[in-house]
Amino acid sequence: MRIKTIARHLTVAGLLLGGQATSVQAQDAKTIAGGFDVGPGGFPKNFNPLAATGGFTWLSTYFEPLVIYNAELTELEGDLAKDYKVSDDQLTYTFNLAQETWHDGKPFTSKDVKFTLELARNKASGSLFAARLGDIASVDAPDDRTVVVKLSKPNGSFLPILSQVMILPEHALAAMPPETLATSTWWSTTPVGTGPFKFKRYVSDQYVELAADDDYRGGKPKVDVLINRYFESPAAAVAALRAGEIQFTYVEPDDAVSFKGDSNFKVIEGASYVVNYIGLNQKVELFRDVRVRQAIMYAIDRNAIIESLYGGAAKPANCGYVAPHLLPQGLEPYAYDPAKAKALLAEAGWDKINGDKPITLLTYYGSPQAANVMAAIQSMLAEVGINVVPRVVDTPTYNGIVYKEGTPDWNAFAMVYAGLQNGPNPAGISPGLNKSQIPPAGFNTMRIEFDDLSAALDSALAQTDPAKIDQSWQQVCKVMNKDLPWATLWVANRYGVASNKLRDFVWTPAPAGGPYAAHPERWGIQ
Known part of the structure; x- marks a missing residue:
């Protein structure tokens, strides 16, 4: 009834409504291509993580936060912070940082974390985190590998908020007035991160291409290139997936049903x-x-x-x-x-x-x-x-x-x-x-x-x-x-579909696309 x-x-x-498909050339064997910004967890063509209300599945392949949820979204773990501790009064957070370099070869230090948190708190930068980080009383960097954040009052959402604050390079952005950052072309032309893949190029309205960071602390990525394709609709992404042009995309429930039982694909539901x-x-x-x-x-x-x-x-x-x-x-x-x-x-x-x-x-x-x-x-x-x-x-x-x-x-x-x-x-x-x-x-x-x-x-x-x-x-x-x-x-x-050619691939239907510990450096393709 x-x-x-x-x-x-x-x-x-x-x-x-229905959808229409598009097609492009298939990628080589050392490339993984996907519709990583397709669906409600995506934010197509946004490159600025401070202004992101989604799209973290993709942004976290080349930027990284201090802490991150595990792939099951059950608990937080360290990312750029190797570990952290919280004082008994829930007011002081001490982060011990990982040893890492930026994609341009500069060292990652506590100064970058201090810079990022202060920038994220500054609404003039266009940051959507300004009010959510309003309980921060101070950020100190006593040495290159330690950051101490003090809050004005306990805030049970502080660490989950930090999981979406991508750490940015002070040396690349400090000279830019905060009010110019929201419209800067830096984000889509020469961004510098610490993740397993490095930004290579953006072909307007078509795709973003990343290259493996061979020196990544988590190990050299198993593939050379990671590509995020843009599509007009989930239906167009599904058509590209069936044609072998991409190896992953978010799908609507009806499409997910059509993939079940097909040995060439794996349906991911959560x-x-x-x-x-x-x-x-x-x-x-x-x-x-x-x-x-x-x-x-x-x-x-x-x-x-x-x-x-x-x-x-x-x-x-x-x-x-x-x-x-x-x-x-x-x-x-x-x-x-x-x-x-x-x-x-x-x-x-x-x-x-x-x-x-x-x-x-x-x-x-x-x-x-x-x-x-x-x-x-x-x-x-x-x-x-x-x-x-x-x-x-x-x-x-x-x-x-x-x-x-x-x-x-x-x-x-x-x-x-x-x-x-x-x-x-x-x-x-x-x-x-x-x-x-x-x-x-x-x-x-x-x-x-x-x-x-x-x-x-x-x-x-x-x-x-x-x-x-x-x-x-x-x-x-x-x-x-x-x-x-x-x-x-x-x-x-929510549903995603991945080609069975992928190996060790992780996708979680997380709010805003995460971020979560997907470990893109481990993704492989046969």
């Missing part, structure tokens, strides 16, 4: 750790009444969408989390109830607030699956009297709209269909919800200023007692479920 319902909604909305939601801009009068936000939740048949469009490979989210240890008892399930949605809208005076005026539903998700999801949502909301019109843009355009300082056109993104990481560290959602993280400080693009929610987030971030941490994040979940800063939808699985 639900699958038939979804089909009806999609037919009404008329947005069932949790995305990303909660998809409808963001409701609190600078727009339309969504300030909680009854309107509740009506949106009741109007959407999430289970039907999950069954039909995700093949069951997703879990409904009634707050920012779906992990059992983060879910308290007594959450409102917001079961599909269009009659209740209509009643709530009537109580809130929706006819006077908006009526049938079209509302743009903005997204950066451009896949056929996302189009179908938005079409279903569009039709379901229309049935209760909310008229939304989907608008799909690329990620840079989306970011330009929602992060704009000053007085943005609020109506241009009154509603968004988006995603934000909800793990492996639960603090990952704080930048998207905390009132202290409104742009340009952080990711709170919906300008949510709910005091109870921010207080719950701050309390959880400051919790240092391991026995109480889960309970603290459960309180965040309770407040989200009650106040609905977002209309939370689901957490879905």
Whole structure:
């Protein structure tokens, strides 16, 4: 019944989409090529890790952070930091650095780490980490191999944040004024990192080519060249994969099914750790009444969408989390109830607030699956009297709209269909919800200023007692479920497909593409 319902909604909305394929020459035997920026974990054509909201699967092949999650996303381990220790009061972090050189031959030292952290904290640089690193009180480099970071207060998300801060070369960037870095061509022409591969060239809108760093501390890479291909759609990447032009790409669930049982490929499936939601801009009068936000939740048949469009490979989210240890008892399930949605809208005076005026539903998700999801949502909301019109843009355009300082056109993104990481560290959602993280400080693009929610987030971030941490994040979940800063939808699985010609290849469907310890230097191809 639900699958038939979804089909009806999609037919009404008329947005069932397909894809077109492209082709290029196959690479030689010592080259691995892939669509490493395809899909929701990618960020095509962004080369600046300070401004990245995704794409770390690729960026981490030539840049590296101090610490990194393991491939299972279960714990942090050292990367450019060989090891680290945290003081008992959770205020002092001491990092012992690995012995490494930059790709241009200059030595990597503690000065580079100090420079990077100070640059990342400077919002003039265009860094998206400025507010998230705001608890740093000082960064000291007592010797070339040691960095000491002191915080002004305990912050349980500090190390997970550092896992996405790629360390940058002081000698190459210090002379550039921070305000020029965001638009500098350095990132896409002559970047210098410490990873297993060195930047070689970028062919505009086509691909990026890296060359092996033979002196990498983790060992000489097994292949000579690593290539990241750009594609107009996941379908085009799938066509290139089947043609042997690339050896890996993210795929949509329907495509993943088509590869299962094919001995030439391996399907990789895992949790995305990303909660998809409808963001409701609190600078727009339309969504300030909680009854309107509740009506949106009741109007959407999430289970039907999950069954039909995700093949069951997703879990409904009634707050920012779906992990059992983060879910308290007594959450409102917001079961599909269009009659209740209509009643709530009537109580809130929706006819006077908006009526049938079209509302743009903005997204950066451009896949056929996302189009179908938005079409279903569009039709379901229309049935209760909310008229939304989907608008799909690329990620840079989306970011330009929602992060704009000053007085943005609020109506241009009154509603968004988006995603934000909800793990492996639960603090990952704080930048998207905390009132202290409104742009340009952080990711709170919906300008949510709910005091109870921010207080719950701050309390959880400051919790240092391991026995109480889960309970603290459960309180965040309770407040989200009650106040609905977002209309939370689901957490879905993600899929990648790799050619069986690859050896020791690691890909994890991590939020923002990671980073995680994939060890590209070990990847081989037969």
